[in-house]
Amino acid sequence: MKISLPSKLVIASRESRLAMWQAEHVRDRLAELYPQCVIEILGMTTRGDQILDRTLSKVGGKGLFVKELEVAMEEGRADLAVHSLKDMPMELPAGFTLAAVLEREDPRDAFVSNDYASIEALPPGAIVGTSSLRRQALIAARFPHLIIKPLRGNLDTRLGKLDNGEYAAIILAAAGLKRLGMAARIKVVIEPEHSLPAPGQGAMAIEICEGRVDLLAALAPLNHLSTAQAVTAERTLSRAFGGSCQVPLAAFATIEGGNMRLRAMIGTPDGLRTATADITGAANAPEALGQKIAAALAQQGAAAILAACKEDLAEGT
Numbered sequence: 001m002k003i004s005l006p007s008k009l010v011i012a013s014r015e016s017r018l019a020m021w022q023a024e025h026v027r028d029r030l031a032e033l034y035p036q037c038v039i040e041i042l043g044m045t046t047r048g049d050q051i052l053d054r055t056l057s058k059v060g061g062k063g064l065f066v067k068e069l070e071v072a073m074e075e076g077r078a079d080l081a082v083h084s085l086k087d088m089p090m091e092l093p094a095g096f097t098l099a100a101v102l103e104r105e106d107p108r109d110a111f112v113s114n115d116y117a118s119i120e121a122l123p124p125g126a127i128v129g130t131s132s133l134r135r136q137a138l139i140a141a142r143f144p145h146l147i148i149k150p151l152r153g154n155l156d157t158r159l160g161k162l163d164n165g166e167y168a169a170i171i172l173a174a175a176g177l178k179r180l181g182m183a184a185r186i187k188v189v190i191e192p193e194h195s196l197p198a199p200g201q202g203a204m205a206i207e208i209c210e211g212r213v214d215l216l217a218a219l220a221p222l223n224h225l226s227t228a229q230a231v232t233a234e235r236t237l238s239r240a241f242g243g244s245c246q247v248p249l250a251a252f253a254t255i256e257g258g259n260m261r262l263r264a265m266i267g268t269p270d271g272l273r274t275a276t277a278d279i280t281g282a283a284n285a286p287e288a289l290g291q292k293i294a295a296a297l298a299q300q301g302a303a304a305i306l307a308a309c310k311e312d313l314a315e316g317t
């Protein structure tokens with residue numbers, strides 16, 4: 001098959017070190033495939049990067065990190081955008097599509113601390129930093145004696161706040177630390193049994209304008225089938241519950257020989273109420289599996305948990 005590409009491609013990216021690493025990774029892979037093509041990276045600041053004093057769930061959610069990049073593509077200033085899939089809304093705005101999902105890095109959460117070896121070692125009252133409601137709920141459920149405080153900003157900012165002594169420990173995605181060569185900061189990776197990852201965690205995605213059929217074939221070699229199947233199941237579940245980051249929700253799929261194991265959790269931010277499910281099915285029917293686990297969570301009382309989360313928000317807590 002002959003793929004005809006424009007002679008120049010522009011990749012839109014946020015300007016954080018992790019986002020830039022990811023854009024450069026995609027640039028390098030494309031340069032290998034299409035050595036004749038000139039590939040540039042357009043770094044951009046998004047609203048999500050500017051608002052650092054409030055928890056994401058309160059200021060408008062995931063769309064904040066992708067909007068500016070989409071506008072650049074719409075206006076022809078960029079051809080594709082590279083994102084952490086975890087930061088992408090469950091429903092893309094009309095006119096945009098995912099052209100490829102790259103092979104997943106370590107999907108697990110990581111415990112990072114200068115003074116403590118593990119979350120189990122933290123004394124009562126120790127302050128743990130995370131702004132993810134999912135991580136908050138999971139920690140509160142297992143370790144009610146710990147205090148969880150919000151922690152926003154890019155990876156360097158978050159690590160800086162740990163090093164300042166503002167927190168006894170922080171929880172970060174292992175993937176970001178590994179990509180940036182900071183795996184040594186990880187005291188211990190937390191197994192999915194104890195901290196079930198967020199939908200899409202550890203995976204990168206390439207977004208394009210739907211009309212760019214010329215790019216679809218060119219980007220297809222970057223798509224990693226089993227990662228794409230896993231995150232499709234995870235995101236189908238998230239969509240079934242409104243796809244918001246205002247609700248503690250975890251979803252994690254693993255694939256072995258054509259079979260997918262899909263685990264999920266929905267809970268209240270205080271961790272007092274949770275519903276969990278663990279199912280297996282055909283890896284090549286990820287939407288069906290995502291819907292099946294949504295139904296399993298519904299049977300465990302997910303609707304009441306969702307309603308409790310919404311009440312919390314309305315009260316501004």
Ligand SMILES: NCc1[nH]cc(CCC(=O)O)c1CC(=O)O
Pocket residue numbers: 084085086087171172173174175176200201202203204
């Ligand atoms: N929410 C921010 C974000 N988006 C993607 C990653 C890490 C890399 C990934 O999961 O692909 C992070 C940092 C974190 O959660 O610690």
